[in-house]
Amino acid sequence: MVGVPQWTDQGTNAKFVEDVWGVGVRAKVDEKDVVRRDELEECIKEIVMEGEKREEIMKNVAKWKKLAKEAIDEGGSSDNNIDEFVSYLMKY
Known part of the structure; x- marks a missing residue:
């Protein structure tokens, strides 16, 4: 991701x-x-193609993807929170 x-x-x-x-x-x-074209190009190269940070970024992306999947899976924190929220709403 380029911010x-x-x-x-x-x-x-x-x-x-x-x-x-x-x-x-x-x-x-x-x-x-202003973000110039050459700066944006360098950022994209850094994270997608040849940059020093690429491997570390890809490792972190995989980590956060795994954590997000666990959270939304049945019994995960997001799954439990939405169930709790719906239960709360159903009381009223």
């Missing part, structure tokens, strides 16, 4: 993508706060 934050919470999202979850990079802006 290109423009306003509000997007900067936080890009920080999480790159620094916390490790599943992408944040594109750098120029002096006019």
Whole structure:
């Protein structure tokens, strides 16, 4: 994932993508706060083709994919939370 934050919470999202979850990079802006074509191209190369971070990013993507699948599977945290929420709504 290439983060290109423009306003509000997007900067936080890009920080999480790159620094916390490790599943992408944040594109750098120029002096006019614009992401240029060559910067975007370098970001894409970094994560998809030949970058140093590619292997680590792919490992993290697989980890988060597995955790997400476990959460939505029957008995997972998301599955349990939605059941609890529906039960709560059915009381009223």
